[in-house]
Structures are given as structure tokens and as C-alpha cells.
Amino acid sequence: MFQLKNLNIHGSKAELASLPEGKLLINTINAHSYNTARKDGLFAEALTNGDVLIPDGVSIVKACRWIKAKSQPKERIAGWDLFEFEMNKLEECGVKNVSRSPQFTVMFMGSSQKVLDLIVKRAAKVYPHLKVVTYSPPYKPEFSEEDNKAIIDAINAADPDLLWIGMTAPKQEKWTFSHWDELNIHCHVGTIGAVFDFFAGTVERAPVWWQRHGLEWLYRLLKEPKRMWRRYIIGNALFLFNVIFRERW
Numbered sequence: 001m002f003q004l005k006n007l008n009i010h011g012s013k014a015e016l017a018s019l020p021e022g023k024l025l026i027n028t029i030n031a032h033s034y035n036t037a038r039k040d041g042l043f044a045e046a047l048t049n050g051d052v053l054i055p056d057g058v059s060i061v062k063a064c065r066w067i068k069a070k071s072q073p074k075e076r077i078a079g080w081d082l083f084e085f086e087m088n089k090l091e092e093c094g095v096k097n098v099s100r101s102p103q104f105t106v107m108f109m110g111s112s113q114k115v116l117d118l119i120v121k122r123a124a125k126v127y128p129h130l131k132v133v134t135y136s137p138p139y140k141p142e143f144s145e146e147d148n149k150a151i152i153d154a155i156n157a158a159d160p161d162l163l164w165i166g167m168t169a170p171k172q173e174k175w176t177f178s179h180w181d182e183l184n185i186h187c188h189v190g191t192i193g194a195v196f197d198f199f200a201g202t203v204e205r206a207p208v209w210w211q212r213h214g215l216e217w218l219y220r221l222l223k224e225p226k227r228m229w230r231r232y233i234i235g236n237a238l239f240l241f242n243v244i245f246r247e248r249w
Contacts, residue, residue, distance in 0.1 A: 002037045002044035004063060005247050009071035010054045016077070016085045019188070025050040025180060026190045028079050030057030031217075031239035032231050033169050038242065043170035046177035054082060058214030059239060067247045076214070079192035080205065083164070086188060087127055090162050094129025103131040107158045109151065110166030111196045112136055118200035133158045137167065148179065156184045163189045166196035 009029065010016075019026075027050045029037075037044040047053060054077040055061050061073050087106070094104045106127070108119055116134035123132045135154045138147055155163065163185060165172045172191040176183075183189075197203035205211075206219035221232045 002034075002048065003247060004034060004060070004243070005067050005069040007048065007053060007069070007071060009060070009064065009069075009073050010052055010077060011072070012074040013077050013081055013085070016082065019052060023183075023186055024052060024188045025176060026052040026054065026082060026188060027173050028054050028056035028077075028082070028169075028192065029060055030055075031059045032235050033173075034060070035235055035238050035242065036170050040170055040174075042174050042178070046170070046173040050173070050177065054079075057217075059236070063239075063243045063247070067243060069247075078211070078216075079190070079195045080198060082190055083192055083195045083199070086162055086190065087130075091127045091129055094127075098129065103129065104161045105131045105133055105158060106162045106164070107133045107135070107155065107160035108164050108166065108196065109135045109155060110137065110164075110172065110193065111200075112139070115196055115200045115202055118202065119196065122199060122201070133160065143175070148175075152179055152182050159185060161187050163187055164196070165189065165191045166193040168193040 007029070027047055029047060033043075033047065037047055055064075055073040056076065056078050058076050061076055063069075064072055090104050090106065094100070097104075106123070108116055113134075113136045116136055120132050120134060123130065135151065135158075137143065137151055140147075143151070165176050167175065169191070172193050176189060176191055194203070198205045204223070206216040210216050210219045217232050217236070221228045
């Protein structure tokens with residue numbers, strides 16, 4: 001059974017610097033993904049067996065303390081925090097090796113072509129020493145074998161130094177975990193769907209004050225109540241119920 005108290009969860013933003021080099025699958029967990037994983041076996045397996053799991057939610061951090069979980073993360077590590085850390089780290093490598101050919105490559109797999117084009121445009125300004133490659137998969141609930149092969153071939157052909165997967169949870173985690181052995185790559189891989197839109201500018205992220213006070217979820221709810229009410233109002237209540245009655249006791 002999927003239980004928060006038994007998960008290996010990363011401790012802090014500072015510890016991101018200690019992640020080993022090479023092929024590494026990095027997923028995130030928050031209240032919504034926790035609730036989903038309790039009902040979705042493959043998603044639970046992906047979160048449990050990935051290489052790194054970061055606490056993308058203050059609720060996760062507080063719940064781990066309250067239930068005396070095996071892992072005791074010190075702070076929330078948002079998907080955006082992971083994104084900035086990895087991108088800045090690779091950009092610094094690009095600056096130090098400016099004569100390197102080819103350039104360090106970052107691949108964004110997921111989202112629409114419109115969003116990916118905006119990502120390429122912004123990345124050229126923010127991370128000028130990185131080469132950006134993109135791939136927009138078909139917009140459908142389930143990929144065919146041909147779809148999967150095309151995605152895998154595109155990733156392997158790009159041979160990126162950093163790979164971001166953005167297809168929303170749990171699809172992105174399940175796809176990456178299921179095809180992990182087919183990806184002949186050597187880099188960190190992060191499943192960070194919402195960050196694609198944040199970086200592209202198509203979705204506004206909560207101001208810093210809301211982030212610092214653990215209220216980014218409330219900001220998103222106020223901005224998009226029709227789309228987010230079920231996830232945050234019902235979902236947060238379900239998370240609290242699960243923590244109290246299925247984790248605590």
C-alpha cells in the first residue's frame with residue numbers, strides 16, 4: 001500500500017547539489033499526487049521507485065513531521081525550484097565551456113507546440129549557453145505504440161544533458177517510469193508539468209509572499225476556481241483524512 005510514512009523524500013533545496021550525476025529520475029509529490037497514487041498502482045510504483053522524490057507541497061512536509069515518517073524533509077521543494085537549480089547548474093557549465101561543441105542540450109518533452117515555442121524563446125534569453133530541443137507529443141489520453149516509439153526515438157536522438165517531461169501528473173510520471181529502460185540517456189530527468197507553463201508565461205505563478213507562506217495552492221484556486229476547486233477543496237480534505245486515519249493510526 002502506498003504510504004507517505006514509508007517514502008524516501010528529499011530533504012532540502014541545498015541537498016539538490018548532492019544529487020549524483022548520470023541518469024536519474026526525479027519526481028515530485030504533493031497532496032494531489034499522494035491522493036492519486038493511493039488509487040493508481042502504476043503511479044504509486046513510479047513515485048516509490050524513482051530515484052529522487054521531492055516534496056512539492058508544504059502539506060507533505062508538515063504531514064511527514066506529524067506522522068513521524070521515515071523521511072523528514074526540512075522544506076518544500078517546488079518543481080520550479082528543481083527546474084531553476086538544474087538549469088542554472090547546466091548554464092554555468094555552458095559558460096565555463098563556451099567553446100564546447102555541441103552545446104549542452106536541454107530537452108523539453110510535453111505540452112503544446114505553442115508553449116514549447118515560448119519556452120525556446122525565453123530560454124534563449126535566460127540560458128543563452130544552452131541548446132534547447134523540444135518535442136510535443138500527441139494530445140490524447142493514451143499513446144499508441146507508434147507514439148511511444150516516436151517519443152523515445154526523439155529523446156534518444158537528442159541525447160540531452162537535461163530532460164524535462166511535462167504532461168501533467170500522473171501521466172508524465174507513469175510514462176517516464178514505464179519507458180525508463182528504453183531511454184538511452186545519461187542525464188537527470190524531471191517530471192515537472194506545470195513548470196512548462198510557468199516558464200513559458202502562459203500560466204502565472206503565485207507571487208513570492210504566497211509561496212513563502214505555503215499558499216500557492218490557494219492562489220491557483222482563486223485564479224482558476226472552476227478548474228481547481230475539486231483538486232484543492234475536496235483533494236485537501238481527502239489528504240487530511242488519509243493522513244489522520246491511514247497514516248497516523
